[in-house]
Amino acid sequence: MDRDTFDLLCHQIDVAVGAQAFKSEAFQNDGDMKSDNALASQQHAGGLIHGETKLAVTIAVAWTAFFCLASQKAQSTLFSMKLLAGPLRH
DSSP states (O other), X not given: OOHHHHHHHHHHHHHHHOHHHHOOHHHHHHSGGGSHHHHHHHHHHTOXXXXXXXXXXXXXXXXXXXXXXXXXXXXXXXXXXXXXXXXXXX
């Protein structure tokens, strides 16, 4: 996925769920997340992960799972085809 498409996807998710829920990098840097209480809470909890990072990791995990499932399905189909074909004769 190119950067422009990823940025558009992030924007659409931000609009759909709201800035407070998505917590984009811009929101965390410019928004309400800069107050002293918010900063102390973030440091205690190990900091916040930007919404863009969460989305990128989610896409990577989903793609990997899809690839693994597709690979297993292909291997299963190949195995079934070999069983149906029977032994090779020369």
